[in-house]
Amino acid sequence: MLTTQQDRLMGEINELVEVHGHDRSALIPILQDIQSRYHAISDFTMQVVADRLEIHPVEVFGVVTFYSFLNEKHHGHFVIRVCRTISCDMAGKDAVAQQLRSDLGIDFGETTSDGRFTLEWANCIGMCDQGPAMLVNDHVLTHVTPERVHDILAACEKTFGPHTPQSDEEHTL
C-alpha cells in the first residue's frame, strides 16, 4: 500500500473513531463502516483500529473473522448473497444459483476478476414466503428466477462507476 493511501486510511479511521467512540463497543460499527467503503478489512486497517481502541490487533482479527459480513479478503463492489435455506431451496434456489455462476463466470465464495461481483451463500434472510430470495449488498430481491438474473446483473453494472452515487443502486434494481 502506498504511504499516501495509508495516510488517507488512517485519517478515515480517526474520523470513524471520533464518530463511534473509543470504547470496545465501537469496534464493530467502525469495522462495518470500513467494510462498506473498502470492501475488505486489511491487516493494516486492523492494526490501526486496534491501536486507536487500545486493544490487541488479534482481538480485531478475531472479530473480523467471526462475522460473515466482515471480510479480510477483498469483496466485490456488489456482494450477491443467495439464500440457501430450506424454503428458498424448495422454491428453486439451485437454478438461480447456477445461472449466477454462469453469467458471472465464478463460483460461490469467489469474486470476479474486475472486482465488481462477489457471489456468496447466505443463511436464511427472512424472505421464506417469497423465495428464492437474495441480497445484493443491502438490497433484497425476492421471487428471483434464472431469467431475471441477467437483468439484475445489468442493473448493477449500470450503477457501477466512479461518478455514480451508490444510492442510485436501489432505484435501478
Place this chain on the structure above:
Amino acid sequence: MTIRNNMTLSSVEKNKGLAAAMKMEPAGVIGIIRGSGMKGRGGAGFPTGAKWHFAASAKGERKFVVCNADEGEPGTFKDRVLMDEWPDLIFEGMTIAGYAIGAQEGILYLRGEYTYIRKALEECLAKRREENLLGNHVLGNSNFSFDIHIHMGCGAYVCGEETALIESLEGYRGEARNRPPFPVNTGLNGMPTIVNNVETFAWTSAILVNGADWFKAIGTSKSTGPKMLSISGDVECPGVYEFPMGTTVNDVLDAAGCDCAKAVIIGGASGHCLPPAEFSRAICYEDISTGGAVIVFGPDRDMLDVAESFLEFFADESCGQCTPCRIGNVKLLEGVRMLKCGKCSTNCLRDLCALGETMQCASKCGLGQSSPNAFLSIVRHFKNEILGRACTAAES
C-alpha cells in the same frame, strides 16, 4: 402480500399503552405483564413479567432494554413484518419496559441482513423523539428519560442467543456466556439487562391498552395470548399469520392451504419435525414450543435433503466455542450424507442419534442444544425413508 389473516396489532392504538403506563408505578406495569401470563415470543417461553421483575429488583447504576431483532431462525420472518408494519408498537413496548425496570437506554439489535429496514426504523425513532415519546422526561414524566438506538448485527445466527448478542453489542465475537449469571443481573457492560423478542415488545403495548385479562382470555392457560407464525414451504398462501396459542398444526395447515403435507417442521432449523399422525398437536409452550417458524413439506420432498440443509446451516453457524456443537454438527452432516448415498449402517445411525442426544445436553448454548432436534425427529419419524437408499450420484 405477506400478512395473511386478521392481525390484532392493526387495531391497537399507538402510544395509548405508553400513556397508561406513565400514570402507573413501575411495579404496577410489571404487575400487568405478569398478570397477562405472557411468555417470551422468541420461543424459549420465559415469563416476561418475571424477567422484568428480576431486572427491576437487580441493583445497577444503569440498566438496559435490548430488543432482539436478530431474527435468523430459518423459516422465521414475522419480526421483519412486525418492524415493517408496527415499528411504533415495538419502540413503545421497549419504552414501557424501560420504565418498568428503571432503564435509561434501549438498543434494538437488528440483523445485518435487514439493513434495508433500518432507515424506516430510524425515521420512526426520530419522530418519536420529536413527539417526546422518547428522550428527556418521556410524556412529561419528570422521573423517566429513555432513548433507543439501533445496533446493526453482522451476519451471525448465534447472536440471536441473548448472551452472544450482548457480547456482540460489547464489540466481541458472538460467543455465548455461561448462565448464570443471567443478563437480568449481569448483562450489557455488567449491568442488569433484559433481552426480549420483537414480538414480545409489540404485545406489551397491546396488553397495556387492552388489559391483562384480555390477553389471558386468548390461548391456553399455560400459553396465553395470540402468536404470530411465519408459514413457508409447500402451502398455497405462505406468509405471516396470527393464531391463538394452542392452535393445532391441522388448523394452521388449513388456514395456509395445504391438505397433503408429509411433514411439518415447527420452530425452524432448531425445531422438531412432525409426521401427519402428530398434526393434531397444539402450538403452545406446553406442547410444541416455537418462535414462530412453520415449514411445510409436500409429499415429494426428501426429508434427508431437509436434514442436510439444516445441518449445513448449523455447521456453518456454530461459533466453535464448545466441542459438542463445533464437531457434532459436522459429524451429523457427514452422517446424513452417508445416509443419502446408502452407506450408513444401522449401528452407525444409532451412534449418530446418541451423538445428537449428547449435543442436546452437553452444548453450551441453545444453538448446539437444539441443532440435533430436526435430525433426530426426522430419523424417528421417517426411518423407512432414510435407510437402505440405493447408491446415487450423491456418492460421487
